[in-house]
Amino acid sequence: MKRGINDLPCIELRHPSGAQLDIYLHGAHAVSWRSADGRQNLFMSSKTDFKPGIPIRGGIPVVFPQFGDGPLPKHGFARVTGWDLLDTRVHESGYAEARLRLHETSRSLEVWPHKFSMEISFCLKPQALEVALEVTNTGEGDINFNIGLHTYFLVDDIAKVMVSGLAGAKFIDFLDSRQEETERREKITIDRETDRVYPDTPDRVLLRGIAGGRGMAIEKYGMRDIVIWNPWIEKSRRMEDFGDLDYLTMVCVETGNLRGRVTLEPDATHKSSTKFTLV
Ligand code: BG6
Numbered sequence: 501m502k503r504g505i506n507d508l509p510c511i512e513l514r515h516p517s518g519a520q521l522d523i524y525l526h527g528a529h530a531v532s533w534r535s536a537d538g539r540q541n542l543f544m545s546s547k548t549d550f551k552p553g554i555p556i557r558g559g560i561p562v563v564f565p566q567f568g569d570g571p572l573p574k575h576g577f578a579r580v581t582g583w584d585l586l587d588t589r590v591h592e593s594g595y596a597e598a599r600l601r602l603h604e605t606s607r608s609l610e611v612w613p614h615k616f617s618m619e620i621s622f623c624l625k626p627q628a629l630e631v632a633l634e635v636t637n638t639g640e641g642d643i644n645f646n647i648g649l650h651t652y653f654l655v656d657d658i659a660k661v662m663v664s665g666l667a668g669a670k671f672i673d674f675l676d677s678r679q680e681e682t683e684r685r686e687k688i689t690i691d692r693e694t695d696r697v698y699p700d701t702p703d704r705v706l707l708r709g710i711a712g713g714r715g716m717a718i719e720k721y722g723m724r725d726i727v728i729w730n731p732w733i734e735k736s737r738r739m740e741d742f743g744d745l746d747y748l749t750m751v752c753v754e755t756g757n758l759r760g761r762v763t764l765e766p767d768a769t770h771k772s773s774t775k776f777t778l779v
Contacts, residue, residue, distance in 0.1 A: 506550045521533050542654055544557075564648075568758075628777040643763070645764075650727075656749070666688060672759070693730065696727065697758060699760060717776070725755070729751070729754065
């Protein structure tokens with residue numbers, strides 16, 4: 501296995517088409533995705549630290565078992581824990597796959613006293629990436645959690661970004677009163693700090709304006725919610741691991757059960773995934 505920044509273990513998944521995906525075992529965190537067109541699709545902060553115990557700012561952080569603030573570390577411990585690599589291979593049907601696993605540790609049991617087994621798989625195709633998550637309750641009581649992908653997309657210019665497919669959906673603005681409102685826009689643009697959760701959305705949205713003027717279809721399965729986040733000017737300055745101008749070249753379109761939680765009985769498994777396809 502390759503050693504990445506600060507000697508952290510890193511997998512380089514390669515597809516014969518030239519598509520490539522780099523995943524750190526720290527957080528099972530995809531930090532770079534180049535599609536077969538040679539372009540980077542994921543934003544990475546110019547100031548992030550690659551250090552055990554600290555979240556990587558950019559790429560695809562895994563949110564589990566808590567979204568946002570709460571009794572656990574923000575967005576949960578999965579993104580700051582080392583995962584185990586299960587395997588990588590290129591399937592005859594044409595995709596490259598990497599699978600990683602996480603289960604409870606003595607540290608996770610201190611903050612979340614539950615046994616679980618979690619698997620993530622990354623399926624890389626020339627112009628698409630599918631990320632699937634499976635959580636099994638291996639303990640004796642029910643478990644209850646948030647789960648999702650906090651994906652940072654690289655964009656040329658935030659002023660040209662549009663998200664469509666959410667017109668008519670309800671949303672809660674984390675920056676406002678947290679009252680439920682209705683999205684009226686066919687094309688959501690971002691010209692200020694944005695931090696909204698859209699619960700129970702349609703399963704497909706289209707993000708326009710990613711790097712190279714391309715579009716990305718985002719399709720989710722077993723995931724109810726979408727979050728759109730951009731910290732804009734002031735918050736970018738406040739965040740230590742984010743460049744002051746980084747907000748101009750990124751947007752997070754997060755998918756998961758982020759507002760709604762999942763409850764699993766012992767031995768039950770929850771499956772969810774998101775497919776990103778260049779259009
Ligand atoms: C988003 C939240 O999902 O993540 C925001 O809705 C938060 O409120 C953002 O600021 C980044 O979180 P963090 O923990 O990675 O800084």
